[in-house]
Structures are given as C-alpha cells and as structure tokens.
Amino acid sequence: NAGVTQTPKFQVLKTGQSMTLQCAQDMNHNSMYWYRQDPGMGLRLIYYSASEGTTDKGEVPNGYNVSRLNKREFSLRLESAAPSQTSVYFCASTRDRAASSYNSPLHFGNGTRLTVT
Amino acid sequence: RKEVEQDPGPFNVPEGATVAFNCTYSNSASQSFFWYRQDCRKEPKLLMSVYSSGNEDGRFTAQLNRASQYISLLIRDSKLSDSATYLCVVNPTDSWGKLQFGAGTQVVVTP
Numbered sequence: 001n002a003g004v005t006q007t008p009k010f011q012v013l014k015t016g017q018s019m020t021l022q023c024a025q026d027m028n029h030n031s032m033y034w035y036r037q038d039p040g041m042g043l044r045l046i047y048y049s050a051s052e053g054t055t056d057k058g059e060v061p062n063g064y065n066v067s068r069l070n071k072r073e074f075s076l077r078l079e080s081a082a083p084s085q086t087s088v089y090f091c092a093s094t095r096d097r098a099a100s101s102y103n104s105p106l107h108f109g110n111g112t113r114l115t116v117t
Numbered sequence: 118r119k120e121v122e123q124d125p126g127p128f129n130v131p132e133g134a135t136v137a138f139n140c141t142y143s144n145s146a147s148q149s150f151f152w153y154r155q156d157c158r159k160e161p162k163l164l165m166s167v168y169s170s171g172n173e174d175g176r177f178t179a180q181l182n183r184a185s186q187y188i189s190l191l192i193r194d195s196k197l198s199d200s201a202t203y204l205c206v207v208n209p210t211d212s213w214g215k216l217q218f219g220a221g222t223q224v225v226v227t228p
Contacts, residue, residue, distance in 0.1 A: 023178075026162060031213055042121060042204070042218030043161070056214060094213050102168075104150065106213070108160035 002026055006091050006109035013081040013116045021076040021112050023091030029107070031094045033058075034066060036087040037111075043090065045056035049074055050097045081116045088113050118143065121207050124218035125191055130195045130226050137191040138222045140205030150181055150188050153204040155221065161204055164190075195226045 005027045013019055025032065030051050035043040045058030049068040063085060065077045074093075078085060089112045096104035122141045130136040142150075150167035166171065167179040167188050178191040188207075192199055205219035 003218060030215055035218075040125070042119075043215065044218075045216065048214045050212075050214065052193070058214065064189045095129040102166045104213075105151070105166075106153075106161070106216075108162070111158075112158055 002106050004091055004093055004109035006089075006112055008112060009110065010113050011115070013078075013114065014025050014117060015079050015082060017078050017079065018077065021089055021091070021114075022079075023075065023109055024073045025091075025093040025107070026072065027093065027095070027107065028071070029093035029095050030071070031097050032068065033091065033092045033106070034064075034074070035090045036060065037090060046076065046089075062097075081086070081114075083116045086114060086116045093094045119191045119210075120144065121205055121218075121219040123203075123205050123222045125220060126223040128227045130199075130224060132195055132197060134179055134195050135191065135193050136195060136224060137208065138191060138203070138224075139187045139189045140207075140219050140222075141185075141187045142209075143155075143186070143203075143208045143219075144207070144209040145183075145186060147186075147209045149208045150179075151206040151214050152177075152188075152190050152204055153203055154178060155202045164203065167181075169216070173214055192224070195224075197226050197228065200224060200226045 031050040034046040047066040091109040152164040153161040156160040202221040
C-alpha cells in the first residue's frame, strides 16, 4: 500500500520554464490537496479537489493550475516558473470532504523540492 | 497577525524529561484541531487529534482551551525519536480545504 506518491522528488527549473508535479493516491480517497511549505511559514494550500471532477483555489493559487485526472490522480502545473515558487510541494489526500470527521486525517506524499533559478 | 501561531523553538529537552508547548489560533469558531509531526525533510504525519475534553495517546497529551483559543501538546518521558517539528493544524470551518497550519515547534531531545 503506497499511500500518496509524488513525482519528481527534486527539480531545478529556470525562470519561465514549465513543469507538472504528479500525485497519485491508492487509498480510494475522495479529496486531494496541493500545499507548499516555505521556511518559517505553515503549509499553505495552493489548490484542492473535494471530489473527482471538482477543483477549488486555496490560499496561494496564483501561478499554478491543477487537474483532477481521476479519483486517484491530482496534478499541479507551473506554466511559467518564477523564483518565488521555489519551495517544497506536498500533495495530500483525505477520505472525507468534511473536517468534522476526525477519522479522516490528511495523508501526505513525500514532497517535491523545487528550485527555480 | 498569523491565524495559527507557534513558538518555533527549538525546545532542547533532556531524554526522559517532559516538554510542553502551545499553539494559539485566531478564529474562535474553529471546528477541529490536530497535531502533526514532521521529521526533517519528510512529510507531515498525524500525531493526534485534539478533542474538547483533552486526550492522551501514550506519552502524548493534547489539550484544547477554547476560552483562550489555544491547544497544547505535552510529551512525557521524552525519547530521542521524539525529535521533530510539531505542526499545529486548525480547521476554522467544516471543510478540509480551509485548514490552517502553524509554522511548527521544533523539539530536540538530547541524550
């Protein structure tokens, strides 16, 4: 049981280049999320998908796009990378959409360390 | 002002000692509360949920104080393996899409 799998683990981009971060979960979870983590700051939500076929903006969506390809997969695309997007990106999933369920914690992938020069 | 605030530490704790730290949150209507643990350069993992009545899981005790808007985590009989960053997570609504993360409190347990 792999849980949440992210690829790639590391990436270096030049300003203006594009790339897609891939995420897949094998837990049959309904909701999936993309976060970024920067030093001294809490994880910040970029986009989320409450269920297959829906996506919503989070706290910091500018410069990113997402696709919920199917129930398992949720990708994050940087169309034109900028140095401000240097960060660690985490994909996560939850079984439920509603946070009132304490039995539905976030499951995170291993993260992608992205550097934009 | 950050919506979820934590003392970044580090809290340097001798092995076997007790350490406790808090997390304050700004939204009084917050619905649910959690502590996640993050090891260096790894992903966060759920340590424990925090219930209104307080709860314990082995050496870990979590408390919620709604009146003063903070949650706490106490670690008893600290082990070297407890060294990590502890993230406070608050949900101000009933939606997972609105979770608020603190920046984390670093705990270093020393021999």
